[in-house]
Amino acid sequence: MDQLKVKKGPLQRLKMTLSVLALIIVAACSKVEGGMIHATRGEEQKIIQVVATTGMIADLVQQIGGTEVQVTALMRPGVDPHLFKASQGDIQKLDKANMVFYGGLHLEGKMTEILEKLGRHKYTVPVSKDIDQALLRSGADINGTQFDPHIWFDVKLWISAAGTVRDTLAAYDPNHAELYRQNAEAYIEELNALDAEIKDKINEIPESGRVLVTAHDAFGYFGDAYGMKVMGLQGISTAAEYGSKDVSNLRDYLVENKIKAVFVESSVPPKAMEAVIAGAKEKGHAVIIGGELYSDSLGEPGSGADTYITMVRHNVNTIVEALK
DSSP states (O other), X not given: OGGGOOXXXXXHHHHHHHHHHHHHHHHHTEEEETTEEEEOOOTTOOSEEEEESSHXXXXXXXXXXXXXXXXXXXXXXXXXXXXXXXXXXXXXXXXXXXXXXXXXXXXXXXXXXXXXXXXXXXXXXXXXXTSOGGGSOBOOOTTOOSBOOOGGGSHHHHHHHHHHHHHHHHHHOXXXXXXXXXXXXXXXXXXXXXXXXXXXXXXXXXXXXXXXXXXXXXXXXXXXXXXXXXXXXXXXXXXXXXXXXXXXXXHHHHHHTTOOXXXXXXXXXXXXXXXXXXXXXXXXXXXXXXXXXXXXXXXXXXXXXXXXXXXXXXXXXXXXXXXX
8 A cells, every 4th residue: 555655756745845834824823702703904904804793783893993884784773683684685794794783682673593604614702692691681572582682781791791892802902902992992981971861860769750651672671671561562672563452451551540641663563653642532531642752773974873872861851841
């Protein structure tokens, strides 16, 4: 058998050398994290290309990444993340990105499996990953969701998400870690001021009137953090269908408790809430739509709700004006 061995020529030796060099370069530009290999930023890369699933997450990454990132939000304003289905173009955006940030906690519904698989070969991070599970609301739902994913409605939990983004960017791009730390520190200061502002505004509503009725149960964290009873016609996910019994139960609650206003959401069709209002009217109780709230999506550019902070501020002002 030894006589059948072929000696390696110059071309074969060159190919082997190039292969070894390629492996060395990959190893030098990568790090193992949680059993997965993640590429780190190379010196030649000018801007980090980031894809975020929702507008809220995209805004968070932009605030902390600053000039070092270019962020694309996969979901446009008004899109419901619970029902979102990725197109081939969306898959291509995810594949080309250097980093991907998403909500986690099953916020992205059917996309969750795609995002988890993507994490095997690139930085793909749920911004909710560092939140203490004891602080999360139960997500018992028709879809079997373990936790409520709407963490951004408690500003303190969104501060935790900001820390996750900061640390992830710093790990990927250690040369600019101090910049990310400074940006995060400044932004968290703004978020703490927003948290205090919300508490002051909610205090303008009489305690008996602090009932927030919305199209789906997205505002549970908001209610827990700022002292409001929250009710939604649909469950935590809009994928959970509502029926005539849900409509009649909510209608009866409004009538019995003399609730004067309910709210529609920018990412949920208003038809269901209009049915509740009509039912209450038939029973002699007038209910108005107190305004449109942004729940799972930011507003369009120029809407006054196109960043996380302006979105939260819009919601709070709308709620207070209708209920105080």
